[in-house]
Amino acid sequence: MSKQRVALVTGANKGLGLEIARQLAEQGITVVLAARSLEKARSAVADLQSNGLNAHPIQLDVTSATDIAALPALIEREFGGLDILVNNAGVNYDFEGEVTGDTLRRTFEANVIGPYEIIRALLPLLKASPAGRIVNQSSVLGSLRTMVEGHGGAFTTAGYCSSKAALNMLTVVAAVQLKDTHVKVNAVHPGWVQTDMGGKDAPLSVSEGAKTAVRLATIPDNGPTGGYFHLEETLPW
Numbered sequence: 001m002s003k004q005r006v007a008l009v010t011g012a013n014k015g016l017g018l019e020i021a022r023q024l025a026e027q028g029i030t031v032v033l034a035a036r037s038l039e040k041a042r043s044a045v046a047d048l049q050s051n052g053l054n055a056h057p058i059q060l061d062v063t064s065a066t067d068i069a070a071l072p073a074l075i076e077r078e079f080g081g082l083d084i085l086v087n088n089a090g091v092n093y094d095f096e097g098e099v100t101g102d103t104l105r106r107t108f109e110a111n112v113i114g115p116y117e118i119i120r121a122l123l124p125l126l127k128a129s130p131a132g133r134i135v136n137q138s139s140v141l142g143s144l145r146t147m148v149e150g151h152g153g154a155f156t157t158a159g160y161c162s163s164k165a166a167l168n169m170l171t172v173v174a175a176v177q178l179k180d181t182h183v184k185v186n187a188v189h190p191g192w193v194q195t196d197m198g199g200k201d202a203p204l205s206v207s208e209g210a211k212t213a214v215r216l217a218t219i220p221d222n223g224p225t226g227g228y229f230h231l232e233e234t235l236p237w
């Protein structure tokens with residue numbers, strides 16, 4: 001590919017999103033770090049730029065229809081197109097108290113509807129790329145098989161798990177609908193990772209946790225679509 005690839009990572013101001021952006025930029029990809037706070041996006045970008053990486057900040061609240069509507073024109077104007085979308089931003093409100101319908105609604109806004117609307121908005125740019133890639137940052141907690149076999153433990157909660165299961169289904173639907181295009185769509189589980197969400201007891205570093213998303217964001221043309229992965233392993237839906 002002659003032109004430098006462009007990647008957009010949501011929720012890229014910290015945690016897995018920032019590390020995914022770093023690892024993509026280390027491969028020579030122009031990386032757009034999206035965060036709901038422009039100030040936080042700028043400071044994350046400064047961190048990457050201080051290491052000589054090609055990174056740019058934008059403001060994007062994934063639950064804001066206004067922000068999403070402005071996205072395609074902004075990306076086209078500033079970066080000339082888009083090759084990779086990593087829907088990484090996510091929330092888990094299930095440990096804040098009783099999980100109510102409102103908890104589910106707020107969780108789905110960020111973890112399901114946001115990624116869906118961002119894909120819809122950016123699809124024309126991704127289709128125009130010679131090798132469009134969409135990676136949805138899911139979780140093994142969205143796997144029906146994993147949950148039914150009782151492996152979710154204390155993390156078996158209604159809002160987060162059902163939102164990631166819904167994100168998995170959106171991944172499959174998009175992959176089927178895009179099967180005759182160059183765009184590949186996959187869901188990934190980063191592992192249990194030391195971030196603000198994962199906590200200090202998590203076994204994996206952010207560097208390890210970012211690897212699966214980065215791998216699927218950069219798969220070659222003969223790579224998979226409509227899959228669900230952790231590192232090299234294929235997970236059961």
Ligand SMILES: NC(=O)c1ccc[n+]([C@@H]2O[C@H](COP(=O)([O-])OP(=O)(O)OC[C@H]3O[C@@H](n4cnc5c(N)ncnc54)[C@H](OP(=O)(O)O)[C@@H]3O)[C@@H](O)[C@H]2O)c1
Pocket residue numbers: 010011012013014015016017035036037060061062063088089090091110137138139140189190191192193194195196197198199202
């Ligand atoms: N850590 C784990 O063990 C683990 C395991 C499985 C899956 N995951 C998934 O990995 C992804 C990243 O999680 P993480 O561990 O890196 O958590 P994190 O450190 O809490 O980071 C979450 C990121 O999402 C952003 N975000 C939340 N709501 C947003 C919104 N409405 N608009 C834009 N950005 C928003 C946050 O921005 P603010 O800083 O503004 O809040 C932050 O940048 C999530 O989708 C999570 O479900 C994590």
